[in-house]
Amino acid sequence: MLVAPYRHAVVSAKALASLDALSGGRVIAGVASGWMAGEFAALDTPFAGRGRATDRVIRTWRALWRGEDLPGPLAGMRLSPPPARPGGPPVWVGGDSDAGIRRAVRLGDAWHTTVSDPDRLAGRLAVLRATLDAAGRDPGTLGVSVRVRADSRAVAGLAPRLAALGVGHLLVDPPPGTWADPAPEYRRLREAVPAA
Numbered sequence: 001m002l003v004a005p006y007r008h009a010v011v012s013a014k015a016l017a018s019l020d021a022l023s024g025g026r027v028i029a030g031v032a033s034g035w036m037a038g039e040f041a042a043l044d045t046p047f048a049g050r051g052r053a054t055d056r057v058i059r060t061w062r063a064l065w066r067g068e069d070l071p072g073p074l075a076g077m078r079l080s081p082p083p084a085r086p087g088g089p090p091v092w093v094g095g096d097s098d099a100g101i102r103r104a105v106r107l108g109d110a111w112h113t114t115v116s117d118p119d120r121l122a123g124r125l126a127v128l129r130a131t132l133d134a135a136g137r138d139p140g141t142l143g144v145s146v147r148v149r150a151d152s153r154a155v156a157g158l159a160p161r162l163a164a165l166g167v168g169h170l171l172v173d174p175p176p177g178t179w180a181d182p183a184p185e186y187r188r189l190r191e192a193v194p195a196a
Contacts, residue, residue: 110143
């Protein structure tokens, strides 16, 4: 996840478009508004208003990726190379808060969360469904992605429960110690969560 207020919207739009072009359209633009006030202070970036700043960044990305004109000093700005996909990479909005969920419904192609406990996630998904209903948005147009910090054994037990809740994408952070020889753990993960 890119913390949107940390970077200039045009710079991040250009970087993501270039990566999308170089990768043949495989980029997912993960974006969040941030939560650590100390990081904002270190970057001399306002912590208050970070949600509105994130909304502006996402709207700027999409406009630049579609080749639309922007107002003010960005008028006439074009990206070269453009992203591989028309309209640019999908935008996955991260954030476990109600504000993050509202942002995902308003501006995202998916909602990404770190809430992987099925009981707690069910509550967050209820908020997501209510927000989609209130916005009149079809739930089938917004993906759900969950980040899990677990080994393959835990993922094997957790993945079916998450899928039953409607999670379509699972991002797994392997535990410490798997990096010396990650191949066996990756094999076990592929067995635990077969590709759909």
